[in-house]
Amino acid sequence: MSSGLQEWLDLVDEHDRVIGRVERDRAWRERLPVRVVNAFLVNSRGELWIPRRTRTKKTFPDSLDLSVGGHVGAGETYEAAFRRETREELNLDVDTLPWREIAAFSPFGTGLSAFMRVYEIRSDAAPAYNPADFSGAEWLRPRQVLSRVAGGEPSKGDLAELVRRCYGEEHGD
Secondary structure (H helix, E strand, C coil): CCCCCCCEEEEEEECCCCCEEHHHHHHHHCCCCEEEEEEEEEECCEEEEEEECCCCCCCCCEECCCEEEEEEEECCCCHHHHHHHHHHCCCCCHHCCCEEEEECCCCHHHHHHCCEEEEEECCCCCCCCCCEEEEEEECCCCCHHHCCCHHHCCCCHHHHHHHHHHHCCCCCC
16 A cells, blocks of 8 residues: 555454454455454444445445444454444444344355444435445345345445345345
8 A cells, every 4th residue: 555554353263263464455465364343334224324435435335335334353253343433434332222243144155245243223314425435325225225226236245245135135125
């Protein structure tokens, strides 16, 4: 990176045990197993708050995204990363809202990009999101998200699979 700043991640084995450290760009370039967190903001009607990534994002520009997503830094826990990413991306303090972990996945045998924990945050209010991350957002039923992605709308790589795995094909009718 030209700035000289490197983001270090824990390199993990097939059982999600830390075996070293790796620079973020190298991890993705070589498809090495690392950890990420994702979260869905869900309202009382069962709709997911689905943001659109900014056009300037390095990966998946101008694409539908999860409500929250990010890497677990080297030495950081999944929950600490979830709290940090939610604060950075949505300007929300999860201590003020109901939330829970809803899933844990491995990249082995799932087709997902990394080891991940998925969280659900409950709120009927759209967050004051970080405009460096997102250009807009809308509340969508899980089926609407899947339909739009299936119809060719650009989306972050794991979005549709996580909606399917966490909310099912039939949820939200």
